[in-house]
Amino acid sequence: MRVWLGLAAILLLAMVVAACAGHAWASPADLWRALAGDAALRSRLLVEWRLPRVVAAAFVGALLGLGGTIYQGVFRNPLAEPYLLGSAGGAALGATVALLVPLALPQSWLLPLLAFAGAWGATLLVIGISRVAGAVDAAGLLLAGVAVAAILGALRSFLMLALSDETVSLQVVLSWVLGGIQTPTWAGIGWLALIATGCVGLSLGLARRLDVLGLGEAMAIAFGLEVRRFVMLAVLAGSVIVAAAVAYGGLVAFVGLAAPHVARWLVGPLHRPLLPASALVGAIVVVVADAIARSALPPAEIPLGLVTAVAGGPFFIALLARRLRS
Amino acid sequence: MSTLVAENLRVVRGKATLLRDFSLVFDATESVAIIGPNGAGKSTLLKALAGTEALTGGQVRLGRRNLADLPAAERAQAIGYLPQHFGPHWDLSVAELLEVGAGRARSLPADALEKATAAFELGGLERRRWSTLSGGERARVLLAMVLVVDPPVLLADEPAASLDIRHRLDLVRTLAERGGDRLSVVVVHDLDLAFSFFERVVLLADGELIADEAAARLIADPRLDEVFGVRFERLRAGEGWHLRACR
Numbered sequence: 346m347r348v349w350l351g352l353a354a355i356l357l358l359a360m361v362v363a364a365c366a367g368h369a370w371a372s373p374a375d376l377w378r379a380l381a382g383d384a385a386l387r388s389r390l391l392v393e394w395r396l397p398r399v400v401a402a403a404f405v406g407a408l409l410g411l412g413g414t415i416y417q418g419v420f421r422n423p424l425a426e427p428y429l430l431g432s433a434g435g436a437a438l439g440a441t442v443a444l445l446v447p448l449a450l451p452q453s454w455l456l457p458l459l460a461f462a463g464a465w466g467a468t469l470l471v472i473g474i475s476r477v478a479g480a481v482d483a484a485g486l487l488l489a490g491v492a493v494a495a496i497l498g499a500l501r502s503f504l505m506l507a508l509s510d511e512t513v514s515l516q517v518v519l520s521w522v523l524g525g526i527q528t529p530t531w532a533g534i535g536w537l538a539l540i541a542t543g544c545v546g547l548s549l550g551l552a553r554r555l556d557v558l559g560l561g562e563a564m565a566i567a568f569g570l571e572v573r574r575f576v577m578l579a580v581l582a583g584s585v586i587v588a589a590a591v592a593y594g595g596l597v598a599f600v601g602l603a604a605p606h607v608a609r610w611l612v613g614p615l616h617r618p619l620l621p622a623s624a625l626v627g628a629i630v631v632v633v634a635d636a637i638a639r640s641a642l643p644p645a646e647i648p649l650g651l652v653t654a655v656a657g658g659p660f661f662i663a664l665l666a667r668r669l670r671s
Numbered sequence: 672m673s674t675l676v677a678e679n680l681r682v683v684r685g686k687a688t689l690l691r692d693f694s695l696v697f698d699a700t701e702s703v704a705i706i707g708p709n710g711a712g713k714s715t716l717l718k719a720l721a722g723t724e725a726l727t728g729g730q731v732r733l734g735r736r737n738l739a740d741l742p743a744a745e746r747a748q749a750i751g752y753l754p755q756h757f758g759p760h761w762d763l764s765v766a767e768l769l770e771v772g773a774g775r776a777r778s779l780p781a782d783a784l785e786k787a788t789a790a791f792e793l794g795g796l797e798r799r800r801w802s803t804l805s806g807g808e809r810a811r812v813l814l815a816m817v818l819v820v821d822p823p824v825l826l827a828d829e830p831a832a833s834l835d836i837r838h839r840l841d842l843v844r845t846l847a848e849r850g851g852d853r854l855s856v857v858v859v860h861d862l863d864l865a866f867s868f869f870e871r872v873v874l875l876a877d878g879e880l881i882a883d884e885a886a887a888r889l890i891a892d893p894r895l896d897e898v899f900g901v902r903f904e905r906l907r908a909g910e911g912w913h914l915r916a917c918r
Contacts, residue, residue, distance in 0.1 A: 421760035556771045559761045563754040566723045567817075568775045569747025614761035615770070 348611050352625040356403065359629050363399045363636035364391070368643030371395075398528040402635040403628040404541045405526055405594035408586050410608070410627025411548045413601025414620050415583040418555035419576055420487060424664065426602045430490035432584035434497035435467025436460040436591035437522060441501050444518050445508040453533075457592040464588030467493055468580055486580070524595040524650025526635050537593060544586045545624065551579050552616035559614070597650050599657020600627050600634075606664065674699040674734060674854050675720060675824055681728035682715055682878075689715040692728070693880035695873065699823065702850025704865035704886070705858045707875035708899055713858045714755065716875065717828050720856065721752045733824070747775045751817040753827035757809075759801055765812050766797040772816030783819055791815040807838035814845065825849055827857040844868055866890050867911025874898060 365371045371379075371391060379388035379396075409427075416425045427433045439459035448455060471493050475485040501522070509515035529537060557570045565572050590597070608622035634652045641647055675697040682690040689712050697703060705713050718724035720731060722738040731738040733749060741749075759768065769784055776783075788794055791811040796804070804812065810830060818825065827846050831839040839861070847868035849855040859865040865872055865886070872889045874882040876898045882889055889895065890912060896902050901916040 553771075553774055556774070559763075560759050560771065561754075561757065563723075564757060567721060567747065567750075567752035567754065568772070569743040569745075571743055609761075613767065614763055615767050 348622070349625075352611070352622065352629070356625055356629050356632070359632045359636075360399050360403060363402070363632045364396055366636040366640040367395060368640060370640070393531075394528055397531060397534050398526055398635070398639075399632060400534055401529055401537060401593055402526045402632045404534075404537045405590050405597065406600060406604070406627040406629065406631025407541055407624035408544055408590035408627070409594075409597060409600040409631065410604035410623035410625070411544055411620060412583050412586040412590060413603075413627070414605040414608070414616070414623040415548055415551065415555070415579055415586065416601065417605050418551075418559065418616060419579045419583065421559055421561075422487075423606065424602070424661075424668070425487070426599075427583065427587040427590075428494065428596075428598065428601070430486065430580065430584070431467035431471050431493035431497060432464040432587045433591055433596060434494040434501070435463035435465070435470075435584075436588045437463070437596055438467075438497050438501045438504075439463025439588075440521065440591065440595075441504050441518055444521065445504060457589070460592040461585070461588045464584045464591065465581070467497060468584040472577060472580065486576075520648055521595045522650075523648030524597040524653065525638070525646070525648055526594050526631075529593070540589050544589060545621065547582050548586065548620045549617065551582060552620055555579065555616040594631070595648075595650060597631065597634075598654045599661065600630050600653055603657055603660050604630060606660075675856075676732045677716075677720060677729065678732070679729035680716070680719055680726065680731070682712075682719060682724060683727040689878050690719065691878045694729075695880070695883065697854050697856065699854055700850065700852055701854060701871060702847045702869045703854075703856045703871045703873060704847075704869035705856065705873045705875065706860075706862060706865050707881075710877070711875040712878040713875055714828055715878075717752075717826050717856070717858055721750055721826050722746050723752070744775065744777075748777065748820055749822055749824060751820070751822040751825045753813060753817055753825070753830045755828045755830065757813050757830075762800045762802050764798055764800050765793055765804070768801065768812055768816050769793075769819055772819045776820040779820060783821070787815040787819040790818075806834050807841070810834055810838060810842050814842070818849075823853055825853060825855045825857075827855070829858045829860055831859075831861075840864070862914045863908075863912055866914070867908075 361373065361376070364376055365373060375387070376391060379391040412427045416427055416430065417423055439462050440456050443452060443456040443459040471486060471489045474489040474493065478485060478489070505515060505518050509518065554570055554575050557565045557568050558572065558575065560568065562572055604623045604627035605619065607626045608619055612618040612622045634656065635649055638647045638649045638652045677695045679692050679694055680690045681692050705716060707713050715724060719726060722731060722741065733741065738746065769787060773779055773784055788797065791814055793811060793815060796808060801809070813830065825846065831842045834842060843857070843859065843864045846855055846857045850870065869886055872884065872886045873880070874889065874895065881898055882892060882894055890905060899916070901918060904915040904917060906913040906915060
């Protein structure tokens with residue numbers, strides 16, 4: 346219980362600090378006045394631009410935490426990440442198409458839709474390849490995922506070079522590919538909250554079976570889990586969650602890898618507590634990282650993906666070193 | 672009354688025939704040891720009985736129902752299976768492992784976890800993590816996880832192979848004693864333990880059923896020496912037997 350209250354308190358604190366941070370810093374008093382309905386431009390900017398972004402960052406982080414936990418659970422590998430299985434790469438390709446190809450639908454609809462489609466498509470492709478190759482175990486999926494991710498990355502780069510004649514749209518795609526939280530309207534935040542709640546429910550529905558899978562394949566089968574079918578189901582669920590995160594936050598590396606680890610230290614490896622704890626940790630990390638991205642080099646904004654990569658890379662290396670040593 | 676019936680079991684993998692058309696009938700309460708040299712098909716037989724190995728021919732019935740038609744969750748509750756090797760991928764605590772084991776039952780008596788903790792002497796270990804447990808403690812935790820739902824059938828695949836002598840004795844005896852009021856089928860490497868603790872012994876070689884008899888009768892059987900390719904000196908040792916192999 347103390348852990349949960351602590352995490353919630355840290356998230357709240359992080360969000361308040363992040364709402365104050367920016368190239369023009371606000372004080373908590375400014376924030377309070379803005380929330381109370383002050384009509385000054387500065388207050389309106391806070392409420393309509395900065396706060397939605399902070400809230401969106403929290404949701405994106407939570408989704409990344411959930412997605413990472415599911416992937417690590419399915420592949421029973423603490424180094425697994427959504428990016429390894431092509432789902433993030435697929436979502437990125439879908440979003441690139443949405444940003445660069447002129448299509449009939451408004452971009453605000455198209456981007457999440459195509460991101461979803463890309464993530465699903467890439468995941469199905471990975472599953473299909475591993476099936477054809479006759480290696481439907483975790484290692485086969487991972488290998489297929491790495492290959493598909495590389496191809497999708499190349500395709501995306503090609504599209505970016507071929508389709509952007511005005512440098513402006515290339516900049517848009519690039520900033521998105523490097524990771525950056527979108528600033529939705531408050532109605533958009535409502536949708537995001539709905540999606541995130543659905544994703545929490547979806548992943549909690551997998552929790553018990555992820556625990557059983559973690560006992561090892563032989564034991565999981567003996568305990569009545571239909572391993573192959575469940576792995577497919579969980580990978581697809583993970584890709585939906587990742588697609589939602591990518592649609593709102595671009596490609597943000599390492600959060601999906603790191604959040605489950607921190608959460609495992611805090612609440613242990615059982616998935617029912619682990620999933621929500623990872624979501625909270627992911628939310629805290631992205632809120633803080635996004636605040637740094639916005640305020641470190643004013644007036645420019647550092648891409649969020651770069652901040653998380655700089656912080657996450659050493660974390661990954663430390664993990665790897667610890668694993669290799671043991 | 673028979674609980675588990677295997678009819679004309681046949682398992683072929685690629686070019687290898689792992690089980691060659693034989694049948695076995697198990698009572699609801701008995702302890703059975705499966706023995707045989709390496710590659711005899713002991714593990715395959717056990718998996719076939721557990722319903723986790725696809726059969727090329729024949730069928731396994733649990734009560735009146737074909738095991739292959741039984742939903743996986745129902746099968747998991749009726750048959751406890753102890754694999755040869757077990758290592759969880761996450762470093763769960765003893766209490767968490769028991770919780771996962773109990774999770775496969777649709778409903779459990781409220782004191783099931785407490786009972787399993789007491790029965791396998793895990794009191795005080797609940798918060799310890801798997802990585803910190805000794806071999807003997809791990810064996811007891813594994814057994815408690817599998818038996819916490821109290822399945823009528825227990826199938827164990829040489830779970831004692833890596834234990835030291837005392838823990839191996841304890842574990843095999845526990846498994847055999849379960850045959851007093853349940854069905855307990857155990858693949859046993861140590862012939863002394865097989866003949867000393869189990870009522871019935873099934874002898875396999877090369878995927879074929881060589882003998883299926885009461886332990887007391889099979890011990891004198893010359894087929895035993897033939898299958899293992901040695902000459903056994905059969906020594907009476909207290910309540911049990913000691914088999915000394917000579918060439």
